[in-house]
Amino acid sequence: MAPRSKQTPDEIRDQIAKVAEDLFRRMGFTKTAVADIAAELGMSPANVYRFFPSKHAIVECICSRCLGEMEAEIRRVQQQDLPVRTRIHAVFQTILRNHLDNFIEERRVHEMVLVAIEHNWQNILAHRERIRTTTAQLLREGIADGSFALHDPEEVSAIFLDCCARFCHPVLVAQSAEEELDKGLQRTIDFLLKAIEPRD
Incomplete structure (x- = not known):
């Protein structure tokens, strides 16, 4: 379907990305050409390249x-x-569930994930830092309400992310069974929380 003439550039970019994602999921990243994306949209490949310089x-x-x-x-x-x-449990479960639902259950998307990691690394690092910051904020809340012993939330939140890498990285998630991941994440978070419990 051709984009409406009154669409803004951002709307056209969004539409191209959504159609491309659907094709990547159905055909795979390698087998999908820019010409396929353009044909699905009813536009020329040159028009797609006006908004994105490459796949x-x-x-x-x-x-x-x-x-x-x-x-x-x-x-x-x-x-x-x-x-x-x-x-805290729910934050990391949300990350794991997103990887399972959006990437791992559709194997054709796996190559797209690898491309994203290779070419979008700075954004992924920024995303990881935002997750760490969220974890640190929750740890501060736990210190304030007496759930956790006094510690450095910045340092401990980084430890949480390092220990949970297996459950937060789509490539590592793809290497394990879903049930194993769920149980492993639960045990890991329980262990980490136990380590920062208040001592009598």
Whole structure:
């Protein structure tokens, strides 16, 4: 379907990215050409290149959107009226579930994930830092309400992310069974929280 003439450039970019993602999921990144994306949109390949210089640039756009959606979910979890321990568990479960739902269950998307990691590394690092900051904020809440012993939330939040890398990195997630990941994440978070419990 051709984009409406009154669409803004941002709307056209978004439409191109959504159509491309659908094709990547159905056909795979390698087998999808810019000409395929253009044909699906009813426009010329040259018009697609007006908005994205390459297929890799389209993947970067898709990756940034997916990360933004995940972060929005995490913010909702963070703001829930639940015990801080429950919210920390839920934050990392949200990350794992996003990788399982959006990437791992559709194997054709796996190559797109690899491309995104290679070409969008700075945005992924920024995303990781935002997750760490969210974890640090929750740890501060736990210190304030007596759930956790006094510690450095900046340092401990980094430890949380390092220990949970297996459950937060799509390539590593793809190497394990879903049930194993769920149980492993639960045990890891429980262990880390135990380490910062107040001592009598």
